[in-house]
Amino acid sequence: MPELPEMETYRTLLVPRVCGPEITATQVNREKTINLASEEFSRILAGNRLTAIERRGKHLLFLLQNGQLLLLHLMLGGFLYWGTSTDKLDRTAQVTLSFGEHILYFHGLRLGYLHLLDKDEAARKLSALGPEPLAPAFTPAQFARLLTGKRGVLKTALVDQHWLAGIGNCYADEICFHAGILPTRKIPELTDAESTRLYHSMQTVLQEAIKYGGYMETPLYRGDLLTGGFDKRCQVYDREGEPCPQCGHAIAKSELSSRKVFACTNCQT
Incomplete structure (x- = not known):
């Protein structure tokens, strides 16, 4: 299962690739992975942009231009891949986000999830987590x-x-x-x-x-x-x-x- 260092590595590598460009398309191959109907999920994301990526524990928070965010937990077996339609892995992704010709693939989310939430909803969902071990305040x-x-x-x-x-x-x-x-x-x-x-x-x-x-x-x-x-x-x-x-x-x-x-x-x- 991805842990803090794996999620921090994803965050670092993804920020310069996905923050800024417009989300041009989405594809949902497993509705249980998301928390909305796939049509609504795609409608909200289309034309939106990611402004930042944050990490909380084993979660990634993809902050959107419209004030909402995507909360990702990969759980056991989940992983991400960034490529093009000709550069993709030979396996089905549960969700994809397209940024022009480049695509962010969310793989292995049979137990994980990618939920579209507002900031208050996300804060409530993460409120039970313990302190961050690398936070400056964690002495x-x-x-x-x-x-x-x-x-x-x-x-x-x-x-x-x-x-x-x-x-x-x-x-x-x-x-x-x-x-x-x-x-x-x-x-x-x-x-x-x-x-x-x-x-x-x-x-x-x-x-x-x-x-x-x-x-x-x-x-x-x-x-x-x-x-x-x-x-x-x-x-x-x-x-x-x-x-x-x-x-x-x-x-x-x-x-x-x-x-x-x-x-x-x-x-x-």
């Missing part, structure tokens, strides 16, 4: 306050979007490895020093993942050399049986509430 002290009184297992908390927005399975494991803490640790057992390490590891891992384009391998467009560059830099995620890059001990895979967990049981405590 070590605020993270410590979040941990205070929190029960349960560390990884379960890190992937809880109501507690902290944007982190999923991959980056929860990578953050815990960087901090030298097992994802299966009980939160009340964490020391102040471990809490501080976790905070700084969160900043380091997420910033590095953004720098290298996240871990999703499908490029956004032909010639895209950024998207997916972090995949080969993952230290533990999806590395079961491979040697730990720090100690050489085999990376272990386990399950926690039906989620895969990857860790070095020798380096992480």
Whole structure:
């Protein structure tokens, strides 16, 4: 599932491509992906323009010239592609937005959605999300306050979007490895020093993942050399049986509430 770095990579790469040009056509191949009748959806978007793209957690907000916005959540299996009708991928897109000859394809949205909302509706829909881990206002002290009184297992908390927005399975494991803490640790057992390490590891891992384009391998467009560059830099995620890059001990895979967990049981405590 795309996480914060993947969505931030999409945002960065799409802004200079889709913000400004007129939306010349739309196509909806799966009505459940949108929240309006396809005719109404297309009517509102035709001739409209995107003025900006923002990110909130794992969501992208495509701001429209008319004051509305498109709220995107890719969920599991969703991804974007930017190309032309002759440059498209060999699979059906649930929705497409055309900007002249170039087209933004929304693929894999069987579980995800692209909803046309006004700003108040979007704010209500996103209101339950936790703080942004890379926001300037999100300090070590605020993270410590979040941990205070929190029960349960560390990884379960890190992937809880109501507690902290944007982190999923991959980056929860990578953050815990960087901090030298097992994802299966009980939160009340964490020391102040471990809490501080976790905070700084969160900043380091997420910033590095953004720098290298996240871990999703499908490029956004032909010639895209950024998207997916972090995949080969993952230290533990999806590395079961491979040697730990720090100690050489085999990376272990386990399950926690039906989620895969990857860790070095020798380096992480």
